[in-house]
Structure formats: C-alpha cells, structure tokens
Amino acid sequence: MNHHLRSHELLSLLGIAATPLVLAGLGWTHPLDLTPQTASYWYMLHYILLPIFPLLGVNLWWLLANIPGAWAWLARLLAFLYIPFYGGLDVLAGMGTGFVLKRAQATNQPAVAAVNVWLFDVGHELAKVGGWAFLLACVLTSALLIRRLGRAAVPGALLLCTAAISFLNSHIYYPVGVLTMLVMGIGFAGLQWARLRPMTPIPSGENQ
DSSP, X not given: OHHXXXXXXXXXXXXXXXXXXXXXXXXXXXXXXOOTTTHHHHHHHHHHHTTTTHHHHHHHHHHTTTOOSHHHHHHHHHHHHHHHHHHHHIIIIIIIHHHHHHHHHHTTOGGGGGGHHHHHHHXXXXXXXXXXXXXXXXXHHHHHHHHHHGGGGHHHHHHHHHHHHHHHHHTTOTTHHHHHHHHHHHHHHHHHHHHHSOXXXXXXXXXX
16 A cells, blocks of 8 residues: 555656656757758657647646636636747747748748748747736646645745746746756646645744
C-alpha cells in the first residue's frame, strides 16, 4: 500500500512538472530571431508548442482540485483565459510569421514578409493578456494553497509566482525563458508535493 502511494506521489510530481520541463527543452532550441534560415524550424517548433502551452493552465486547475469558493473559481477562470490568449501568440507570431516567410521565399515575393511586423504586434498584444491572466492565476492559486496547506506550500508558491512574472517577457527563449520554465517546473512540483502532505494550515492567530 505504501509503495503504491509513493508511486502515485512520484507520478503526480513528474506529471505536473513535465509541461514546463518540456517547454524548457524546446526553448533551448528556439531560434532567437526569425530569419530565412530559421523560418522552417520556427514554424515547426510553434506547431509543436501549440498543444503544450495550454497545459500550464491545466496544471493550475490540477492544483485547485477540490478547493471551493469564489476565489478558486476566479483563479480557474484566469487560467482558462491564459490558454486562448497565449495561444494567439503561438499561432500569429510563431506559426503565422514562419509560414509567411517560408512562402515569401518559395514564391520569390520578399515584400510579402512585411506583414510579419503586424503579426508579431498582434501576437504580442494577445500574449500580454494571456501572460497577465496566468500570473494572476498563479498568485491566487498560491495564496489559496498556502491558506489551505500552510508553510509547506510557501517555497513552491514563491518559485511559481517568480517564474510567472518572468514569463511575462521571457517566453521560452534561451537563456532566461529556459531558466523560467525550469523554475516554474520546480514551483509546480513544490506545490503538488505540499498537496500530497498531511495538511498543516497556518493557525488563525498568525493571520491576524
């Protein structure tokens, strides 16, 4: 029985850390700039990233499981909003720009690639909304877990929120974006570990 529980806990920790760790690995290969030489890989990489980025929002829903109340539902809503808005960056500034540049080269119409400036602008506008929604969801989730689980949740909460702040501007570009994802993975795992421990909520007197 204990062995089964330990296996379940390990799988839970690995499962919740997996998405940011995969993003860190992919970020290591992310071209720093979109050029005619990187256009094909730029497009393919963001095609791969499209279903992966949303899983960061799913992680927050996982951490919020069985937590009732309006604040928990607000955190879930913010995590949900992150998914389509940050995905807009991936589609427009990732796949869209890479595709346009590839086609401009293939058809010998370099002037067509000028639209990429607009695609980047719109993609970054959407990413800003998604990034802030994710950050606020992380802060709310962390606060709720600290209130529910006590000090055991503090280290993971600090790491997750720090990474979410960095994520506003770092994306997954090496080196800052890669480090951001690694810290985020540790933060998610830390909060998951706290959830799997016996609850030791902060005494009410310490909240006054």
